[in-house]
Amino acid sequence: MSASFNFPSIYNFPPFFTRQPNNQVLNSQLANWSNLIINYCEFHRIWVINNAGNIKSSSGSFDDELFHNHKINRKLNNEMFVEIFNYMLQNNLIEIFNNDILNNFNIANTNMNVNKSKNSSKVNYIVYWKKPEEWAQLILDWVEKNGKSNSILTLYELTQNLSIKKEPFYGLHPFILLKSLKILSSDNRAKLMKDDNGQVVGVKIV
Amino acid sequence: MNRKLGLASFQNNEDEFSKISSQLIQQQSNLLSDQLKLFQENLINFAKKYNNEIKNNPDFSRNFYKLCLSIGVDPLAASISVKTTTTTNTNTHQKKNLWSNLILNDNDEEFYNELSVKIIEICRQTSNLNGGLISIKNLLNYLNDPSNPNKIENLVENDIIISINKIKILNPNFKIINNGNENLISSLSIELNSDQNQILVICKIIKFVTVRILMDNFKWSRLRSQQVLNSMVEKGFLWIDTQDDNDQTAYWDPSWI
Structure with missing residues (x-):
C-alpha cells in the first residue's frame, strides 16, 4: 500500500469498537462504521470483504487495520461484524457474493479478490462504494465519449485493458461489471454477447 | 574581474530590477494600506458622529451605504460571515465588521440568526452520537472545522450563548447547562441531576x-x-x-x- 488512508477521529474512540446498547447511538455507530468501510474500500479500491472482516485484493493482502485499531488496542467482535454487515446489506452498500452468477461470465481472473475458503460459514460481500447504476453510467459515458457505441467490446477491454487504466472502472470486479451491464441491458442500452456455451464474452452498447 | 558578455550581462541587472520593483511595490502597498486605515478611521468617526441619523433616516443611510459601496466596501455583505476578533477576552464581544457595532443592528440579527441555524443543524446531526448534549467548546470545533466550507471565523463562546438565547425563544428545549466546569448545550429536553x-x-x-x-x-x-x-x-x-x-x-x- 503506497499512500495511507486517513482514518476519521471516531476510529480512535475506544467505545467505537464495542456494540452500544442505546438504539439511537447504535444506529449512528453503525452508520459511522458503514461510512468508514466504504471510504476505506474506495481508497484502496477493494471490491470484496468477508464476514470476518478479511480483505483480499489484487494489490496484495491487507493487514487488519480497518477493524483492529492497534494503537488503542481495540477490535471488532463477531457480534458487531454481524450488525454492521446487516446494516450495510439493508442500505444496499454491500451484497452477498455469489460465485454462480459468474459461471456464465467469461473474463480473465474471475476469482480475483475473492477469499477462497473451505469454511462454508465464511460469506463474501461485494462492496458498493459506487452503486451498480453509477458504474453503469460511467461505462456508458466512456463508451459514448470514445466512439465505441455499437461496436462489440470484450469484457476484458472494458475493465482490464491498459488503455482504460485511468478510468474509474479499471479493474472493476466482474460481479459488479455484470450487474452494471445487466442494468444497461434492461434499459435497452446494452446487448450481452454470448458464445456457444452460453458464456457472456462481450457486450454491445448502443 | 569577469565581465559577462552578451545576454548574460543582463542577468545581474534583472535581479537588480526585480529588487527595485519589489521595493516600489512594497512602498506603494504600505502607502495604500495607510491611506485605507486613515479612511476607515474617518468613516468610523463619521458613522459615530451621525450614528442616530444613519439609523433613523433611511435616505441618509442609503446614501451612506452608497458611499461605502462606491469605494468598494460592502457594509452588508462584509458583516455576515467575516468577524474580526482582536482580543482574546471572550466577554467583550467584538462585532463582525468595523462599523457594524456602530450602526448595523439589523445585520447583527442576521448574523446570529444564521449562526442559530448552524447550531441547530449541528445539534441535530450529532444528537445520535451524544444524546443531544454538546459542550460549547465542541460546538465551536465543529463550526470552526477547516473542512467546513461555511465556517465562521473567530467565533467565541459568547456568540453561541447569544444564539442559544435566541433559539430558546422558539424551542425551550434548547438551553445552556453549566456543569460547574464548562457550558453545555442541550438540544433535547434534558435535565441532568x-x-x-x-x-x-x-x-x-x-x-x-x-x-x-x-x-x-x-x-x-x-x-x-x-x-x-x-x-x-x-x-x-x-x-x-x-x-x-x-x-x-x-x-x-x-x-x-
Missing part, C-alpha cells in the same frame, strides 16, 4: 469512568454508581467500552470522538 453532572465533569478530565472509579472517588455505593451510569448510557450521554484492560466496562463521553 447532580450525579450525572459530576460524571460529565470527571469524564472531561480523565476521558472515561468506571464503576470502580466512582466508588473510590465519590464514595458512592456500587448500586448507585451502576445506576447513574446505566441511566446515562440509556439516554445516549455515554458510550460503553468493554475492551478496557482492567476488565471493567469503561464509560466514555462522546465529546472525545
Whole structure:
C-alpha cells in the first residue's frame, strides 16, 4: 500500500469498537462504521470483504487495520461484524457474493479478490462504494465519449485493458461489471454477447 | 574581474530590477494600506458622529451605504460571515465588521440568526452520537472545522450563548447547562441531576469512568454508581467500552470522538 488512508477521529474512540446498547447511538455507530468501510474500500479500491472482516485484493493482502485499531488496542467482535454487515446489506452498500452468477461470465481472473475458503460459514460481500447504476453510467459515458457505441467490446477491454487504466472502472470486479451491464441491458442500452456455451464474452452498447 | 558578455550581462541587472520593483511595490502597498486605515478611521468617526441619523433616516443611510459601496466596501455583505476578533477576552464581544457595532443592528440579527441555524443543524446531526448534549467548546470545533466550507471565523463562546438565547425563544428545549466546569448545550429536553453532572465533569478530565472509579472517588455505593451510569448510557450521554484492560466496562463521553 503506497499512500495511507486517513482514518476519521471516531476510529480512535475506544467505545467505537464495542456494540452500544442505546438504539439511537447504535444506529449512528453503525452508520459511522458503514461510512468508514466504504471510504476505506474506495481508497484502496477493494471490491470484496468477508464476514470476518478479511480483505483480499489484487494489490496484495491487507493487514487488519480497518477493524483492529492497534494503537488503542481495540477490535471488532463477531457480534458487531454481524450488525454492521446487516446494516450495510439493508442500505444496499454491500451484497452477498455469489460465485454462480459468474459461471456464465467469461473474463480473465474471475476469482480475483475473492477469499477462497473451505469454511462454508465464511460469506463474501461485494462492496458498493459506487452503486451498480453509477458504474453503469460511467461505462456508458466512456463508451459514448470514445466512439465505441455499437461496436462489440470484450469484457476484458472494458475493465482490464491498459488503455482504460485511468478510468474509474479499471479493474472493476466482474460481479459488479455484470450487474452494471445487466442494468444497461434492461434499459435497452446494452446487448450481452454470448458464445456457444452460453458464456457472456462481450457486450454491445448502443 | 569577469565581465559577462552578451545576454548574460543582463542577468545581474534583472535581479537588480526585480529588487527595485519589489521595493516600489512594497512602498506603494504600505502607502495604500495607510491611506485605507486613515479612511476607515474617518468613516468610523463619521458613522459615530451621525450614528442616530444613519439609523433613523433611511435616505441618509442609503446614501451612506452608497458611499461605502462606491469605494468598494460592502457594509452588508462584509458583516455576515467575516468577524474580526482582536482580543482574546471572550466577554467583550467584538462585532463582525468595523462599523457594524456602530450602526448595523439589523445585520447583527442576521448574523446570529444564521449562526442559530448552524447550531441547530449541528445539534441535530450529532444528537445520535451524544444524546443531544454538546459542550460549547465542541460546538465551536465543529463550526470552526477547516473542512467546513461555511465556517465562521473567530467565533467565541459568547456568540453561541447569544444564539442559544435566541433559539430558546422558539424551542425551550434548547438551553445552556453549566456543569460547574464548562457550558453545555442541550438540544433535547434534558435535565441532568447532580450525579450525572459530576460524571460529565470527571469524564472531561480523565476521558472515561468506571464503576470502580466512582466508588473510590465519590464514595458512592456500587448500586448507585451502576445506576447513574446505566441511566446515562440509556439516554445516549455515554458510550460503553468493554475492551478496557482492567476488565471493567469503561464509560466514555462522546465529546472525545
